[in-house]
Amino acid sequence: MINRNKNFLESLLTFSLGPFISALLGFLFIPLTTKLISPVEYGKGSFFITIVNLISLVIILGLDQSYVRFFNESNDKKKLLYNSVFIPILLSVLIGFCLILFWKPLSIFLFSESDFYIMFLLSVSLLFSILLRFSSLVIRMKEKGSLFSIFTIVNKIVLILVLFLWAKYVSDRMIAVVMSYVISLFVIFFLQILVEKKEWNFDHFTPSLDEQKAILKFGLPLIVSGGLMWVLNSMDKIALRAWSDFEELGLYSNAFRIAGLLTVIQTSFTTFWIPTSYRWYTEKVDYNKFNKVSEILTLVLTLVFILIVWLKGFFRFFIDESYYDSIAMVSFLLFMPLMYTLSETTGLGISFSKKSWLSILVALIASSTNIVGNYILVPRLGGIGASISTGLSFIVFFWARTIISNRLMKLVKIKLQIIATCIMLLFACFSYGNSEFIELSKIALPLIVIVSIILIYKIKYKGLQTNV
Known part of the structure; x- marks a missing residue:
C-alpha cells in the first residue's frame, strides 16, 4: 500500500536522490569521455540515441x-499495464524488422557509413526502450522513490562503465556510445522486471478491446503532440546534422551534458510530482497548494540557473580542449529542462480537464518556433544558434502551456514566473560575449540569493502543508 502520509519534501527527496547522484557521476565522468572520444564520434552516438527516442515516441x-x-482510477492495474504495453511492443518488433531489412541505405542516410551492427542495435534499442519506459512507470506510479533512485544510479554506473571500457579497450568510435546505451537499457529493464515481477505476470491476460479503445482515445492525440514535442526537443540535433557536421553535433551534445546538471531537477521533480498532482486533484486538495509548489520551484530553479550560468566558465578546467567551444552553448540550453519542469506545475489544467488535444496546440506553437529558429540560426552560428533557438522555444512552450492551462483552471498565479523568466533571460543574454558579465554577477548574485531565500521561507511557511 502506498504511504500517503510522507512529508512532501521527504517524498521529493527520495525521488531526487537517484537523479542527483546519477548527474554527479555523469559530470565527474565528463573529463574522461572528452579525452577518450572525439566530438565527431560522440556526435554520431548522440544522434543514434536521438533516432531511438524519435521512433519510440511514435510507436508508443x-x-x-x-x-x-x-x-x-483503475481497479485492475496489471490489466491496465498489459493493455497499455501490448500494441507498442508489437510495433517495436515490426519496425525493428524493417530497420534490419533495409539496414544499408538507412545506415548511410543516418550515420554516413554502412554498418549492419549499428542498425541491428537500433532495432534492439527500440524494444527495450519501450519496455523500460513502462517498467519505470510502474515504479513511479507506486511512488517508490527510493527504488526509483537506486535504478537511476545503477543505470548511470552501467552506462559509464561500459562507455569507459569499450572506448578504452575495444573502440573509441561511436559504437562505444551506442553499446553503453543499449546495455544500460537491457540491464535496468531486467532488474526492474525482477523487482516488480508480479506486475509483469500476464499468463492469463488477453487484450481487452474496450479498455484499449479507452486508453487509445486519450493517448492517440498525444502522438501528434508527442511528435511535436520530439521536434521541440530534437530539432536542434537534426538541424546540426543537416546544416552543420558531426563535430558541431558532438560539441552540442557535450553542452547538453553540462546542462544536465539542471536536468536532474527535472527528472526527480516530475517523476515525483506527476503521480502526486493527480492524486491531489482526485482528493480535491486546495488549489493554493499547487500554487505554493509552483512558486517554490520557480525560485529554486531561478537560483540554480543563475549559479550555473555564473560558474560555467569553470567547466573548461574539466573537459578536453577539443570540447571548449561547447561551454558557450550551455546558457540557453538550461531553459530546456528548467521551463519544462516549471510547466509541469503551471500546465496541469490541460491534463486535469482531459483536454489532451490542447497539448497539440502547445507543442505546435513551440516546435514551430524551434524549426524557424534553427533554420535561421544554425547555418550562421552552428551549435550556439541551435542552443539559442532551443532555449527560446522552451520559453514559448512554458508560456503557451501555462496560459492555456490557466484559462481552464486557475491552479497557479503567474506573476512570480514572469519576473523569473525575465531575470533568467537577461542573465543568459549577458553571458554571451559580454566581458562585464562576471563583474555584474558578483554584485547581483548575492542580492538575488538573499531575496530569494526570504521569499522561499515566506512562501513555505505561508501555506504549504507537510502531508501529501
Missing part, C-alpha cells in the same frame, strides 16, 4: 501517458 502511441492518467 501515447499509451504511456494513458497508463499514468488512468492508473489511480
Whole structure:
C-alpha cells in the first residue's frame, strides 16, 4: 500500500536522490569521455540515441501517458499495464524488422557509413526502450522513490562503465556510445522486471478491446503532440546534422551534458510530482497548494540557473580542449529542462480537464518556433544558434502551456514566473560575449540569493502543508 502520509519534501527527496547522484557521476565522468572520444564520434552516438527516442515516441502511441492518467482510477492495474504495453511492443518488433531489412541505405542516410551492427542495435534499442519506459512507470506510479533512485544510479554506473571500457579497450568510435546505451537499457529493464515481477505476470491476460479503445482515445492525440514535442526537443540535433557536421553535433551534445546538471531537477521533480498532482486533484486538495509548489520551484530553479550560468566558465578546467567551444552553448540550453519542469506545475489544467488535444496546440506553437529558429540560426552560428533557438522555444512552450492551462483552471498565479523568466533571460543574454558579465554577477548574485531565500521561507511557511 502506498504511504500517503510522507512529508512532501521527504517524498521529493527520495525521488531526487537517484537523479542527483546519477548527474554527479555523469559530470565527474565528463573529463574522461572528452579525452577518450572525439566530438565527431560522440556526435554520431548522440544522434543514434536521438533516432531511438524519435521512433519510440511514435510507436508508443501515447499509451504511456494513458497508463499514468488512468492508473489511480483503475481497479485492475496489471490489466491496465498489459493493455497499455501490448500494441507498442508489437510495433517495436515490426519496425525493428524493417530497420534490419533495409539496414544499408538507412545506415548511410543516418550515420554516413554502412554498418549492419549499428542498425541491428537500433532495432534492439527500440524494444527495450519501450519496455523500460513502462517498467519505470510502474515504479513511479507506486511512488517508490527510493527504488526509483537506486535504478537511476545503477543505470548511470552501467552506462559509464561500459562507455569507459569499450572506448578504452575495444573502440573509441561511436559504437562505444551506442553499446553503453543499449546495455544500460537491457540491464535496468531486467532488474526492474525482477523487482516488480508480479506486475509483469500476464499468463492469463488477453487484450481487452474496450479498455484499449479507452486508453487509445486519450493517448492517440498525444502522438501528434508527442511528435511535436520530439521536434521541440530534437530539432536542434537534426538541424546540426543537416546544416552543420558531426563535430558541431558532438560539441552540442557535450553542452547538453553540462546542462544536465539542471536536468536532474527535472527528472526527480516530475517523476515525483506527476503521480502526486493527480492524486491531489482526485482528493480535491486546495488549489493554493499547487500554487505554493509552483512558486517554490520557480525560485529554486531561478537560483540554480543563475549559479550555473555564473560558474560555467569553470567547466573548461574539466573537459578536453577539443570540447571548449561547447561551454558557450550551455546558457540557453538550461531553459530546456528548467521551463519544462516549471510547466509541469503551471500546465496541469490541460491534463486535469482531459483536454489532451490542447497539448497539440502547445507543442505546435513551440516546435514551430524551434524549426524557424534553427533554420535561421544554425547555418550562421552552428551549435550556439541551435542552443539559442532551443532555449527560446522552451520559453514559448512554458508560456503557451501555462496560459492555456490557466484559462481552464486557475491552479497557479503567474506573476512570480514572469519576473523569473525575465531575470533568467537577461542573465543568459549577458553571458554571451559580454566581458562585464562576471563583474555584474558578483554584485547581483548575492542580492538575488538573499531575496530569494526570504521569499522561499515566506512562501513555505505561508501555506504549504507537510502531508501529501
